[in-house]
Amino acid sequence: MSVGIRYDWQQAEIQEIYNTPLLELVYQAASVHRQYHHPRQIQVCKLISIKTGACPEDCSYCAQSSRYKTEVKPQGLMDKETVVNIAQQAKSSGVSRVCMGAAWREVRDNSQFEQVLEMVQEVTNLGLEVCCTLGMLTPNQAKRLEDAGLYAYNHNLDTSEEYYSTIITTRTYQDRLNTINHVRQTQVTVCSGGILGLGETVADRIAMLQTLASLQPHPDSVPINILSQVEGTPLENQPDVPVWDVVRAIATARIIMPAADIRLSAGRARLSQVEQAFCFMAGANSIFSSENGHMLTVTTPCPGYDADAQMLNLLGLEMRPPASVRQKAVVEAK
Numbered sequence: 539m540s541v542g543i544r545y546d547w548q549q550a551e552i553q554e555i556y557n558t559p560l561l562e563l564v565y566q567a568a569s570v571h572r573q574y575h576h577p578r579q580i581q582v583c584k585l586i587s588i589k590t591g592a593c594p595e596d597c598s599y600c601a602q603s604s605r606y607k608t609e610v611k612p613q614g615l616m617d618k619e620t621v622v623n624i625a626q627q628a629k630s631s632g633v634s635r636v637c638m639g640a641a642w643r644e645v646r647d648n649s650q651f652e653q654v655l656e657m658v659q660e661v662t663n664l665g666l667e668v669c670c671t672l673g674m675l676t677p678n679q680a681k682r683l684e685d686a687g688l689y690a691y692n693h694n695l696d697t698s699e700e701y702y703s704t705i706i707t708t709r710t711y712q713d714r715l716n717t718i719n720h721v722r723q724t725q726v727t728v729c730s731g732g733i734l735g736l737g738e739t740v741a742d743r744i745a746m747l748q749t750l751a752s753l754q755p756h757p758d759s760v761p762i763n764i765l766s767q768v769e770g771t772p773l774e775n776q777p778d779v780p781v782w783d784v785v786r787a788i789a790t791a792r793i794i795m796p797a798a799d800i801r802l803s804a805g806r807a808r809l810s811q812v813e814q815a816f817c818f819m820a821g822a823n824s825i826f827s828s829e830n831g832h833m834l835t836v837t838t839p840c841p842g843y844d845a846d847a848q849m850l851n852l853l854g855l856e857m858r859p860p861a862s863v864r865q866k867a868v869v870e871a872k
């Protein structure tokens with residue numbers, strides 16, 4: 539199977555891909571993956587929660603919303619040295635991308651934003667790709683992040699436009715698209731994906747994938763999260779998403795957004811190595827790993843650096859270097 543990059547995928551076409559007999563779907567996605575990506579390389583990312591909890595938003599899945607009583611203890615903005623030390627340690631474990639997450643509704647033009655800009659600069663200077671996920675941005679804030687050297691901005695659509703208001707009421711789908719659009723006015727790359735297991739239908743998943751694949755250009759990075767059910771949130775009793783749904787969503791995203799990095803993100807800790815291997819076969823080419831066993835907060839478990847290094851080794855996969863190193867290698871080869 540060979541596909542070009544298209545922005546006009548129809549829901550019926552995406553549905554047909556999603557519903558392809560499973561092994562045929564994985565084979566097709568693996569073929570597309572090989573046209574656009576180094577088949578052995580997996581990017582390992584590290585998420586740092588630079589500001590934790592006490593978020594005014596009501597995202598029903600989130601441990602950090604102030605509306606729900608969860609295990610998360612709110613913490614103010616981390617100091618720059620701590621962030622740089624964590625990033626340095628991550629780099630020495632093979633991580634090439636560091637994502638800084640803040641439990642904010644939106645960025646405010648204050649001293650905390652200035653501190654984040656400094657963090658972006660310093661972590662970028664370590665030779666890492668830096669991504670931020672800080673909530674909504676104005677065009678000017680996006681520009682300031684670009685000037686600080688930011689490589690990517692994450693802002694997930696999470697689900698379909700139709701289902702969004704069942705999950706979040708404190709902002710709209712259009713708010714999300716607006717921030718993505720503000721990032722698009724800069725050189726900062728866009729990272730945007732969703733969550734499986736919020737109680738959405740397959741039609742919702744397809745609608746979300748269609749919205750992502752209609753963005754021109756496609757997001758460079760598409761995280762596929764599996765809901766981590768957090769005690770105290772409205773979604774605490776959601777059933778586990780079957781792994782084959784995860785594989786189908788990854789494979790479909792790979793086929794319709796062939797050049798994007800597809801990131802197997804939250805919820806990976808509950809997948810066995812065999813299940814993760816299937817996800818890689820279906821086109822996932824990135825994972826989040828951590829030294830402390832959690833991805834963002836204590837409520838989202840995440841495998842450790844050593845366990846992941848062993849798994850990648852076992853599967854004959856290798857850790858991808860950061861974009862700056864890849865570009866340098868291309869220039870030197872010329």
Ligand code: SAM
Pocket residue numbers: 599600601639640641642643671672673674692693694696732733763764765766767768804805834838
């Ligand atoms: N406050 C910022 C925002 O919402 O854009 C950034 C932080 S937020 C934690 C980043 C993403 O993590 C969410 O969009 C969601 O996709 C994912 N996430 C958060 N909690 C999760 C959970 N319990 N299970 C799966 N994914 C989750």
Ligand code: SF4
Pocket residue numbers: 593594595596597600601602603640641642643673
């Ligand atoms: Fe706040 Fe982000 Fe959690 Fe929503 S997902 S409650 S915006 S931290």
